[in-house]
Amino acid sequence: MKFYIEEIRYCGPDGRTDKYIDFDRFEITTEPTRTNMTGEVCLDGWLGMYDDVTRYAHGGYDSLAAADYAIQNLLGDEYRLDDEPSEFPDVLAVYRPGRLPPMSDETLGIWLQDVDVPADADNAALRRQARDLASELEDMGVSVSVVRIWLCLESLRDDAREELED
Known part of the structure; x- marks a missing residue:
């Protein structure tokens, strides 16, 4: 089994509102990352944008520990792991930038x-x-x-x- 990292960012005008203030995240998933236009597998780079949300791929890894380590390198010391499980079964972990959640x-x-x-x-x-x-x-x-x-x-x-x- 492979593990993939997808970065999801809100880039619209309401970034400091309650709905989007803590929207940005990195997900470790068991599904390969795909572009939103063609659906092709893409493991590194921009995947596309839809409804002011842009997505990026950050590689495929042979173990969950390797994917977790990659996220730590991407975010440094300033990140937190979501306590609540994702609504999607293929998403194993969600990391948010910042040590603490931001206030809108x-x-x-x-x-x-x-x-x-x-x-x-x-x-x-x-x-x-x-x-x-x-x-x-x-x-x-x-x-x-x-x-x-x-x-x-x-x-x-x-x-x-x-x-x-x-």
């Missing part, structure tokens, strides 16, 4: 509603606050980049400034 923009916006952002905060203060919040979110088991948090804090600060002017 919608969920981040809701979470930040209770955060106090002073209208007079300068950019340095916002960066410090963003780092602290990113650390807090990581402790909660999710990841959000400091830059994404900082941009949201800037927007909240600008809203606070507008309220003062009115």
